[in-house]
Amino acid sequence: MKPLIVLLSTFTLVILTIKLFTKEYNFSLAARIALAVMLCFTALGHFLFTKGMTMMIPPMIPFKTSLVYLTGVFEVLLAVGVLIPKTQKLSGWLLIFFLLLMLPANIYAAVNQINYQKGTYDGNGISYLWFRIPLQILFILWTFLCSIKIYK
Helix, strand or coil: CCEEEEEEEEHHHHHHHHHHHHHCCHHHHHHHHHHHHHHHHHHHHHHCCCHHHHHHHHHHHHHHHHHHHHHHHHHHHHHHHHCCCCHHHHHHHHHHHHHHHHHHHHHHHHHHEECCCCCCCCHHHHHHHHHHHHHHHHHHHHHHHHCCCCCC
């Protein structure tokens, strides 16, 4: 829920700021800035809640802690990438792939009731997926529309 709030509130603030200074709307730029801010926000979780994030990764995958840090850095790089015109399309496709790759970890965490912020097994459980999966789809569509199929 927090990433959605960050995304939408940043988008609203940026679109109004752009309109104020340029007298025009630039939805694509505002959406990419909001996406970048949200990615940096979610990347923080990889460094602040490392223990809980490692618990989200299924046992058969090695180097969990390194993988959590690496994906956090990757999110920051993608945040920068969607803001640079020459890299925004590639970054958009990589972000969509990344979001699809993260979905199994979110499913695993929900099934095992992992609370990644506390690093415990008292999370929301399977009901969390009723929100998380549509949210993941929204993030994918948002990325596609603002980074790959660019609208002004």
